[in-house]
Amino acid sequence: MAHDFANDAEAERWHYRPPHPLTLNPLFNWPLRPLAVAQWYRGAWLKITALTVPFVIAVAIWAFVLPPLEQMQRFQIGWVATVWMMNVIPQTLVAGGLHWWLYMRKGQGMRKKFDKRDLTRKNGSFTFNNQVLDNIWWTLGSAMSVATVYQCLIYWSMANGWVPVIAFSERPVIFILLLAAIPTWSSLHFYWVHRLEHHPRLYKHVHAVHHRNVNVGPWSGISNHWFENMLYFTTYFVHLVVPSNPLHVLFHSYFQQISPVFSHCGFERLSVKETEVAKSGDFFHQLHHRYFECNYGTSEIPFDRWFGTFHDGSADGTARTRAHKKQMYTR
Template sequence: MDDSLYGSRDKRGQWTPNKRPSREPLFVWPAQPRKFLVWMFGFPGYLWPWNTVLIAISVVAWIYLTPSLEAMREFDIGWVAGILLRNAALAVLIYGGLHMLLYIQRRQDTNFKYNSKWPDTDNSIFLFGSQTAENVFWTMCSGVPVWTAYEVITWWMYANGYILQLDIQQHPVYFIGLLLIAPAWLKLQFYLVHRLIHMGPLYHIIHRVHHNNVNPGPWSGLSMHTFEHIIYFSGVLFYFVVPSHPMNVMFCLMIQALIPALGHLGFDKLVTEGDKHLDADGYYHYLHHRYFEVNYGDTLIPFDEWFGTSHDGSAEADEAMYRRMKAKNYKRGGSRA
């Protein structure tokens, strides 16, 4: 599949898609009901394919790979270890599987790869000198345990009545509504905590670990300092105060745990067969890793457009970014030059 039909690569090896990131038809005025419905139910769109896949994974995990709430009323090493192993297996399957296909087997070479370079294997900025090794370390030794800790505590609270559990049969519309708003809630939560950890000392102490990945790959998605993992997975706390079903929580956790693999894929599209492909839609966040001070959020809720930090990869966006950075530096007492 020829990526030059969908974008262009400059002399520095940076591939830019012809289709630039733009806000979804949610926060637009005047309203665009037809576009909204196509986006909500079309392919690709809000539900299809990725959120539907995550809902399916959540259903399987809750029904077949999670103990009953009765069994989780008391903390026990057995069921806690079982959830930890399940989450570790999911991480290896999703993150490791994508890494295997794209970065080890290199099934599509650099087609649709934003940066033509491959991850560093001899760079002292990374643990063990290897970008992938550091990414795997932080994901498996910090990300998966923190994810599991939030999940274990949540199930224990459900089991002991500290969280009000929703009856799906009595409130099916409410249950579905909670499922539908979960991705949007997590986009909001992500933007808020992301802006927080880009501030001064928090960036240098915590978020810098993640931003070592200027040229991210799948394993970069959850490669974070442990304190960032604690903040990042806090989105599940929403369900501590809102009546919900454990399936709502499972879906929330699966989004936060697994979707970063796509957001940091490093490729714009996954080529499946011939000219068939799946959009990864990671360019907006890739630009954040490339430029640091743009695209703190997502196109679903256009905070970056509202606050002037959006970048779509165009030359005009470059100029706006440099003007903003110069003005920011000047206000802090820096030089205009």
């Protein structure tokens, strides 16, 4: 099986493809294999990943930057501007830093780059005729604006006592479990919103802005139409229902905003010289950008396997996806 996968036709379509078929979270396999589940979550939480980087940023901002809730009982330009900068600055540093290292300095060349092509310039399908400038505009102009509005509404509601707020000192176990549950909730929410956005009308007028990025880069992560961002960031509204803390909101925010920078960066691993320092790109989602009608969700919850749209990176996966797409458009 491994030999067939390594030499099938799909390998020819990529500069680099993972050496084995993609796997999904073993938590949902039966019979349950506790060791495999432990290894999955160890890889997510105990290494430099698209999960741990947002978590570290969230803790730092929570400890040193976020205004106290008492200041957020009324909307004032000072704290609202702080929330906006708390979004824009980390997003710019991470997306801009990865873009500089991978695509400007070319610090690791083509090492573990999925697509053979470079990012697009002088292309009229993009705003400003440039893929990177287009992505920066839709990220900082659209995504950061919508995210800031939603986050300010949540902080304001917490400050006024309209939603329950918990503290680590009072309920430490619940506090930690809620942090751990955020990626799972994000995955669940993303799948269903994303499937909605692939409805022909929403796709044509809204989601197509994101899918102009067939060959993705760091700034592509949340380069979305305004309406798509209004749907995408509704994931934050769970904090209006479930008792939580501003730290939960921050972690949720950075996970939702910064993890797509990594998953869209186009390289499976980040390397310095010959040393791999972090897991970055997500071939699971890279396949979605290449073939569109597959891998709508994430590998965290296997919705795509349950609903028959999982592409594992093989030539057979491409054949299944194309058959599914043909069926969709001939109904």
